[in-house]
Amino acid sequence: MADDERTLLPRHPLARAAVAGGGGAAAAGVGLLGVAVAEARIARRVIGVTDDPVPDATGWYGGSRPRPALRIALLGDSSAAGYGVSRVQETPGAYLAAGVARWADRRVHLRAFCRVGARSSELAGQVERALERRHTPDVAVILIGANDVTHAVPVATSVRLIARAVHTLREAGVEVVVGTCPDLGTIRPIPPPLKQMVRLWSRRLAARQTVVTVREGGRSVSLGSILGPEFDAAPAVFFGPDRFHPSAKGYASLAAVLIPSVLSAVGAGPEDETHPAAQRGEGVLSVEQAAADAARNPGTEVGGSPHSPAGGGGRWATLRRRRRHAPEEGTPTEQEEQPGPEDAGDTASTTEPTVEERIVAHLDDATSRLDQIVVEELGPGV
Structure with missing residues (x-):
């Protein structure tokens, strides 16, 4: 099995036990593994990979x-x-x-x-x-x-x-x-x-x-x-x-x-x-x-x-079960300062909403206010 086919196929104890169990269980286990291998290939193609660099939050x-x-x-x-x-x-x-x-x-x-x-x-x-x-x-x-x-x-x-x-x-x-x-x-x-x-x-x-x-x-x-x-x-x-x-x-x-x-x-x-x-x-x-x-x-x-x-x-x-902090209200301000070396500066319709719409309505305000906080607490040029 190719290495990239194994990466989305954990050697799950259930599958191993089925293969080792003999008879119909073994056949079922082999079939399960075969399906999982095929699904791993499909999932990898769907997910894909990007070479875009990840922003450094330092x-x-x-x-x-x-x-x-x-x-x-x-x-x-x-x-x-x-x-x-x-x-x-x-x-x-x-x-x-x-x-x-x-x-x-x-x-x-x-x-x-x-x-x-x-x-x-x-x-x-x-x-x-x-x-x-x-x-x-x-x-x-x-x-x-x-x-x-x-x-x-x-x-x-x-x-x-x-x-x-x-x-x-x-x-x-x-x-x-x-x-x-x-x-x-x-x-x-x-x-x-x-x-x-x-x-x-x-x-x-x-x-x-x-x-x-x-x-x-x-x-x-x-x-x-x-x-x-x-x-x-x-x-x-x-x-x-x-x-x-x-x-x-x-x-x-x-x-x-x-x-x-x-x-x-x-x-x-x-x-x-x-x-x-x-x-x-x-x-x-x-x-x-x-x-x-x-x-x-x-x-x-x-x-x-x-x-x-x-x-x-x-x-x-x-x-x-700690309460998640809903960010306080605030208006975005100009970003404060450029993140620098480590030592520099140390001395939140009329029809029934769908499940997804209810979730977004509940969380959108909080996460958007967290976005505002990031802008306020970051430095310019980031």
Whole structure:
């Protein structure tokens, strides 16, 4: 089998078991694999590849805000880099840094070490580059896993690599927020049964990423389908032209999920979210239980907990469903300053609306206001 035919065909345990089962099960398994191979070829042709460069979100945000600056390192793959958009303002890094600058009321310097196509095996190098700077980042945000799934990297290998990355960063005193593997079952060009295979694979990887991240002292945010049913119900809005990567609106939604956890990691979160709230379905669970819950519910944060329920024992985690920050109202202003070297400046009809229309009506204002914030917090010439 050619290498590019394998990349969208995870060696799924279900298929392997069917092939090994003998008789009719083996024949069914061979048939399933044959269908999946053909679907992988079709999906690759539909998705395609672009050679357009990805805008680099590295730079200063919130230039007029108080010092000292918060320093964010962005690591991972195309979901972190912003594959498919043409302007810095549309990248997840820009949305993230501008949002943190606004709600923390601090200057933010973001450095992007992510690379399109990266797998977990590249995290060690990205971490090394992030830590070799004179200024250690306050928080590292990692988005990784989709390419591990499409290239059939064993889950055990992927989680070992991300555990090592989180451990290294925490040893250096860096807070870590991991956006777990997205649910690739929402990708429209991937048909069944391949869709079910990659959905199971990606959810399993996301759950294991959560477990190792918490155990190494970081916190995870489940991306799942990022906005759950919204991405699946309105793919034309939230996915880009290749129907595989998010659109600018999709990246804004991704950032809206991550911003509250990043703020909490640097001690700038809302006071009313300091303790888990039972009415929001939050609480202290075993790490494994919290990871399983988070894999089913996009936007769920799982972090370490110093508390244990009655009975004690084992490792426990705090599960939170943080509120996405709806950007405050405002009028776009002139961009403030050019992002420069790291040291420079440190001393929101009459007929019944469709599902898609309701989703857009609910989210369009918030994401457009996040667009405004990016413009306000970025520098000119970007």
